[in-house]
Amino acid sequence: MEYTWDFTVIVDAFPVLLRGLLVTVELWVLAFAIGLSLGFAVSLGRISGRPWVNAPAIGYVEIFRNTPVLVQLIWFYYAFPIVLGQQLSPFTAAALGLTLNTSAYCAEIFRGGIVSIARGQWEGAKAIGMTRAMTMRRVILPQVMKRMLPAFTNRGIELAKVTSLASLLAVNEIMYQGRLLSSTYYRPLEILTVVALVYFVLIYPGSYLSARLERRLAARD
Amino acid sequence: MDETVIRIRNLHKRFGDLHVVKGVDLEVKRGERIAIIGASGSGKSTILRCLNFMEMPSEGTIELDGKLLGTEGRANGGRAGRIYSEAELCALRTRVGMVFQQFNLFPHMTVLENVMEGLITVKRTSKDAARSRATEQLTKVGLLDKLDAYPGKLSGGQQQRVAIARALAMEPEVLLFDEPTSSLDPELVGEVLRVIHALAEEGRTMLLVTHELGFAYHFADRVVFIADGVVHETGTADEVLKHPKRERTQAFLARFTERAF
Numbered sequence: 513m514e515y516t517w518d519f520t521v522i523v524d525a526f527p528v529l530l531r532g533l534l535v536t537v538e539l540w541v542l543a544f545a546i547g548l549s550l551g552f553a554v555s556l557g558r559i560s561g562r563p564w565v566n567a568p569a570i571g572y573v574e575i576f577r578n579t580p581v582l583v584q585l586i587w588f589y590y591a592f593p594i595v596l597g598q599q600l601s602p603f604t605a606a607a608l609g610l611t612l613n614t615s616a617y618c619a620e621i622f623r624g625g626i627v628s629i630a631r632g633q634w635e636g637a638k639a640i641g642m643t644r645a646m647t648m649r650r651v652i653l654p655q656v657m658k659r660m661l662p663a664f665t666n667r668g669i670e671l672a673k674v675t676s677l678a679s680l681l682a683v684n685e686i687m688y689q690g691r692l693l694s695s696t697y698y699r700p701l702e703i704l705t706v707v708a709l710v711y712f713v714l715i716y717p718g719s720y721l722s723a724r725l726e727r728r729l730a731a732r733d
Numbered sequence: 734m735d736e737t738v739i740r741i742r743n744l745h746k747r748f749g750d751l752h753v754v755k756g757v758d759l760e761v762k763r764g765e766r767i768a769i770i771g772a773s774g775s776g777k778s779t780i781l782r783c784l785n786f787m788e789m790p791s792e793g794t795i796e797l798d799g800k801l802l803g804t805e806g807r808a809n810g811g812r813a814g815r816i817y818s819e820a821e822l823c824a825l826r827t828r829v830g831m832v833f834q835q836f837n838l839f840p841h842m843t844v845l846e847n848v849m850e851g852l853i854t855v856k857r858t859s860k861d862a863a864r865s866r867a868t869e870q871l872t873k874v875g876l877l878d879k880l881d882a883y884p885g886k887l888s889g890g891q892q893q894r895v896a897i898a899r900a901l902a903m904e905p906e907v908l909l910f911d912e913p914t915s916s917l918d919p920e921l922v923g924e925v926l927r928v929i930h931a932l933a934e935e936g937r938t939m940l941l942v943t944h945e946l947g948f949a950y951h952f953a954d955r956v957v958f959i960a961d962g963v964v965h966e967t968g969t970a971d972e973v974l975k976h977p978k979r980e981r982t983q984a985f986l987a988r989f990t991e992r993a994f
Contacts, residue, residue: 635787636837636896640851640903641827643819650854655841 521697522706525689529703532689533710539603539675539685543610544668550611551618558623569619576616582677585609589681606678614671621663625656658729665722672715686710736763738798738907738938739784739829745792746779746962753779755962756793761907761940766933768949768970769942771959772985780959781909781942785829786822790815797825798906827855830905834912836892838884838899844871845880848899856903870898874928890921894928901932908932910941946989950974958982 522529557569576584589605600608629652637647679688690707694700739761746754753776761767771777782788784795792814795802802825803815838847848867852858858866871877874894884892893913900908910929914922926948933939933952943949949956949970956973958966958981966973966982977983 632833632835632837633839635833636839637850638787639785639826639831639833639837640899641823641855642851643823646854650850651839655839 515701517702518699519702521693521699521702525693525697525703528689528693529686529706529710532684532686533714535603535683535685536672536675536687536714539607539610539678539683540668540672542607543614543675544671546611547614547671548618548664550615552622554615554619555622555626558619559626573616573619576613577620581609581613581674582680584613585677585681602678602681602683606675606681606683610671610675610678613674614667617667617670618664621660621667622656624663625660626652628659629655661729662722662726665718665725669715669719669722672718673711676711737761737796738763738765740796740799741780741784741793742796743793744780744783744790744795746776746783746788747791753962754783754790757959757962757964759957759964761938763906763938764936765938766952766954767940767957768953768955769940769957769959770944770946770949770973770985771965775959776962777942777959778911781911781940782831784907784909784940785826785831786817787831789817797828823855827851827903828905829907829909830900830903831909831911832893832896832900832913834915836884836889836896836916838892838895840884843881843883844876844887844895847884847895848902851899851903867898867902870901871895873901873931874898875924888921889917890924893917893925897925897928897932907938907940910939910943912942912944914943914945946974946986958985960985 554569554572557565558573560566560569585606588609589600589602592605592608593599626648633651633655634647637651642650675685676687678685679691682688686707690703694703697703737760739759741757741759744754744757744759745752755776757780759780769777769781779788783790794815802821803817806816807814839850842850845864845867848870849860849863852863852866853860856863868877868880871880874897876891876894876898879887879891879895884895887895897913913929914925917925922945926945929939929941930948930952941949941952951970953970955967956970957964958973958977960981966977966979972978973982974986977986
């Protein structure tokens with residue numbers, strides 16, 4: 513292969529890539545934080561005995577888990593505005609799609625964790641006069657958090673990667689900037705390799721910590 | 734002394750199509766100790782669990798200190814029944830404590846924290862006051878040396894004594910024991926029964942569902958024999974356990990070959 517690497521373009525492109533990285537991180541943190549809280553709320557619906565709460569929660573989770581994320585993002589950008597009667601910015605549409613998608617997965621993690629706690633724990637708390645909310649906060653969640661941590665970390669890693677799909681809605685995150693720059697400089701090999709490396713540097717610490725944490729928790733039990 | 738603390742009228746409990754409790758009336762006087770006995774599946778535990786609403790009664794009323802619990806209304810199924818708010822039930826459960834067969838201690842909290850939990854979250858006691866009251870109760874059940882241990886490190890008998898301390902800390906007017914020794918190894922039963930016996934000496938109002946007929950005999954002012962979801966025979970320990978009048982009671986007692994009383 514006769515190819516002369518030229519990494520000087522990276523120096524020129526770096527500020528733009530960095531701005532892209534910032535948008536990626538923004539998208540990631542936003543979707544994860546809101547997705548977690550929303551997912552918790554949905555999981556409460558999932559474990560509710562009332563069918564009119566339970567059924568919509570199941571539907572919500574299943575729709576987001578059984579359709580491609582890319583379809584969801586494109587739907588929120590091109591189709592949802594028609595329902596809404598108002599155009600969404602690419603960032604808003606992508607953030608919305610990623611958040612709701614993440615919340616559906618998080619809901620299942622929360623649900624699985626919560627139901628894994630024996631019924632006796634609820635009864636023990638109930639018998640001393642604790643409300644359901646108190647029991648959830650003081651008795652159930654502290655016990656499941658440990659169990660759910662690896663699953664949530666995996667979710668976070670998955671989400672970081674999936675944010676790159678937002679580039680297809682022209683959200684100016686790092687993947688989008690990378691593609692743009694590589695056609696500007698005609699240097700896709702250098703630029704896209706660096707983009708991949710940036711993702712790796714962003715994500716690897718998380719997955720490393722998660723693996724270590726998992727081992728430590730496993731050793732303790 | 735003759736004051737009625739709990740009055741149950743026409744209590745029914747159905748689990749789907751299964752009719753477990755079929756019209757029970759029972760009065761509990763202050764300071765009275767009642768042992769509820771009967772075969773497995775007779776509904777005796779369910780009756781007890783309805784008293785602090787671990788199970789919601791399908792029908793019937795429960796009065797505590799002369800006050801009828803719940804309000805008239807239509808329940809989920811549209812049948813006329815009583816409606817209970819969470820606030821009312823939580824308040825009620827601080828007055829009617831319960832000890833379970835499986836202890837149900839919180840494994841992520843120490844022994845002391847387990848006993849303090851209700852005081853802090855429900856009664857909003859200050860941490861210091863909660864700690865001293867919890868310590869007091871744990872001393873009473875003989876576990877002062879285990880305050881900082883986690884439940885997982887304790888024997889079944891010790892765990893059950895923590896559970897008793899946890900219930901006592903709330904200063905309930907009535908204590909319910911749901912087969913408190915059934916899941917214990919035989920050599921650990923004694924220590925738990927001794928604690929329950931000591932509480933009986935204090936004149937506490939207690940209801941005990943048990944298979945330990947020997948203990949029931951010494952413990953109870955009154956024994957209630959449950960069969961097929963109804964009160965089949967009731968009377969003093971002597972009347973029911975030594976001179977049962979009804980055939981079904983006699984048949985049940987005959988199955989306990991070792992009668993320790």
